[in-house]
Amino acid sequence: MMYxxxxxxxxxxVGGSAEERHGIIxxxxxxARPFGVKVGQALWQAKQLxxxxxxxxxxxxxxxxxxxxxxxxxxxxxxLVESFGLDECWSDISLSLQGKTGQQVADEIRERVKFELGVxxxxxxxWNKIFAKLGSDMRKPxxxxxxxxxxxxxxxxxxxxxxxxxxxxxxxxxxxxxxxxTIGDIVAVGAEQLQTWFGKWGLYxxxxxxxLDSSPxxxxxxxxxVKSVGNSTxxxxxxxxxxxxxxxxxxxxxxxxxxxREIGLQARTVQISLRRNDLTWFERQxxxxxxxxxxxxxxxxxMQLLRANxxxxxxxxxxxxxxxxxVPMSTSVQLSLFEDETKxxxxxxxxxxxxxxxxxxxxxxxxxxxxxxxRQLGRLDAxxxxxxxxxGYK
Numbered sequence: 343m344m345y346x347x348x349x350x351x352x353x354x355x356v357g358g359s360a361e362e363r364h365g366i367i368x369x370x371x372x373x374a375r376p377f378g379v380k381v382g383q384a385l386w387q388a389k390q391l392x393x394x395x396x397x398x399x400x401x402x403x404x405x406x407x408x409x410x411x412x413x414x415x416x417x418x419x420x421x422l423v424e425s426f427g428l429d430e431c432w433s434d435i436s437l438s439l440q441g442k443t444g445q446q447v448a449d450e451i452r453e454r455v456k457f458e459l460g461v462x463x464x465x466x467x468x469w470n471k472i473f474a475k476l477g478s479d480m481r482k483p484x485x486x487x488x489x490x491x492x493x494x495x496x497x498x499x500x501x502x503x504x505x506x507x508x509x510x511x512x513x514x515x516x517x518x519x520x521x522x523x524t525i526g527d528i529v530a531v532g533a534e535q536l537q538t539w540f541g542k543w544g545l546y547x548x549x550x551x552x553x554l555d556s557s558p559x560x561x562x563x564x565x566x567x568v569k570s571v572g573n574s575t576x577x578x579x580x581x582x583x584x585x586x587x588x589x590x591x592x593x594x595x596x597x598x599x600x601x602x603r604e605i606g607l608q609a610r611t612v613q614i615s616l617r618r619n620d621l622t623w624f625e626r627q628x629x630x631x632x633x634x635x636x637x638x639x640x641x642x643x644x645m646q647l648l649r650a651n652x653x654x655x656x657x658x659x660x661x662x663x664x665x666x667x668x669v670p671m672s673t674s675v676q677l678s679l680f681e682d683e684t685k686x687x688x689x690x691x692x693x694x695x696x697x698x699x700x701x702x703x704x705x706x707x708x709x710x711x712x713x714x715x716x717r718q719l720g721r722l723d724a725x726x727x728x729x730x731x732x733x734g735y736k
Contacts, residue, residue: 343371344460345404349396353377357385357397368400372483405429408459413562415454419447422559430478432471434559448486456484472555473498475507494553499526506550513540513547525551568605572613573597574662578718580619581658584648589719591644592637592712594663599637600697602665608635608673609665612643618656626651627666632675636689640665 343349353374355367365385377392388395409428416423422434435447442450448465455463462484466477469491476498477487489497504514506525516539517523522531528551536544549555573594581587591614602608613627626647634640644663652658699708706721713720 346398349398352396353379353392353394354396354398355379355388356400357388358400408461411459412455412463415451415458417562419451421561423562424560426475430475432474432559445486445488448488452484452486468494470553470555471557471559472507472550473553476501476505479505491553495526498553499524499529499551501525503528506547508543508547508550513543516540568607568668570613570664570666570668571598571602571605571607571609572662572664574615574660575722576660577658578722581661581719583654584645585715586719587648587658587661588641588645589713589716590661590722591648591663592641592710593720593722594661595641595644596637596696596710598663598665599635599640599693600700602635602668603671603694603697606671607665607668608633608671609640609668611665611667612640612647613664613666614644614647615660615662615664616648616652616658617660619659620656621659624651629667633669633673635671636686636693638689638693 343354351373353371355370355374357367358365367379367381367383367385367388369381370379370388374388374392374395377395379388379392379395385397388397405428409425412429413423413425413431416431416433420433420435420438422432424432426432435444439447444467448467452463452465455461464478464480464482464484465486466474466480466489467486468474468477468489473489473494477489480487480501501524503509503517503522503525506528509517517528520531520539522528528536528547531548533545533548536548538544540547575590575594577586577590581590609630610633611627611629613625615623615625617623628643628647630639630643640663696708709720
């Protein structure tokens with residue numbers, strides 16, 4: 343709306359491409375919300391609810407640019423700025439208040455962002471990250487909410503449990519099954535019972551709800567260690583058989599392997615995710631005989647998992663592959679008596695040579711023959727299409 347003022351006052355949503363089967367609502371403005379337009383909704387559903395809805399395509403370059411500018415403003419107040427997704431940050435200003443209150447600094451930041459960037463922000467002020475995040479969601483689009491150790495019971499505990507960071511859809515459903523409906527109810531249940539229901543995650547939920555979170559805000563540039571490298575995609579068409587899946591898995595595996603090589607890591611475990619065309623999904627994983635950064639080995643493992651766990655009752659709408667349990671490429675390995683090490687060394691040289699060719703002449707300058715069996719599925723450039731977002735809260 344800032345780039346196109348004609349959109350102001352109209353219901354507007356950012357949506358994917360229905361033609362490329364990414365046809366869902368990614369974001370919507372406040373004018374669209376009363377109609378029931380929600381994030382994750384199919385475009386056709388949103389249009390039914392709001393026939394006048396204006397749908398614009400996403401522009402990640404602009405999002406990343408404004409995200410960087412926003413973090414730049416925050417960095418003037420504190421070196422402790424930790425990204426949470428694309429459009430949110432935590433900032434620890436406790437050592438740089440200079441006689442001001444947290445609310446005064448928050449109001450100053452809001453005004454600066456509005457004046458310098460042309461967009462509004464809502465800010466939560468609290469003594470811990472969980473309640474600061476909660477406060478930022480409570481009053482929008484342009485407000486400051488302060489949650490203190492004195493008022494959090496009245497302010498926070500009456501809110502729905504789903505408002506608490508870490509309570510997703512499945513957790514919310516399970517809490518409702520146990521008649522836990524508010525954040526205060528989570529505290530009342532107690533840590534021991536929550537651990538029985540949710541395992542270790544139950545202890546986190548209790549700590550979050552009770553205001554016991556003590557995780558520090560990381561310094562700018564102090565990113566968490568890479569724990570996994572993955573790619574997934576909604577396919578141009580439903581995958582009907584093993585060959586279809588093999589083509590897409592190989593494409594995704596090449597992206598994952600190339601990115602692992604760029605950061606000097608290799609995977610000891612491969613994980614796949616499968617989403618059927620009825621939108622139900624599941625994940626499976628397996629360990630590798632030895633750590634690998636080879637696309638062919640990652641793809642072979644993915645296909646083993648697919649064959650062992652999927653019987654093609656329904657076509658697949660989207661699939662993903664992830665390398666986890668990462669170790670440095672320099673990690674020593676026990677050689678096998680039953681594997682041709684010369685052949686494997688050749689495979690490594692081939693994939694490294696492909697990296698160089700693609701860097702110089704583009705991704706599709708060199709391709710594997712399998713990808714030519716289906717032009718529609720084989721033209722995916724998973725690495726270029728993969729968007730790197732700021733590190734989220736773990």
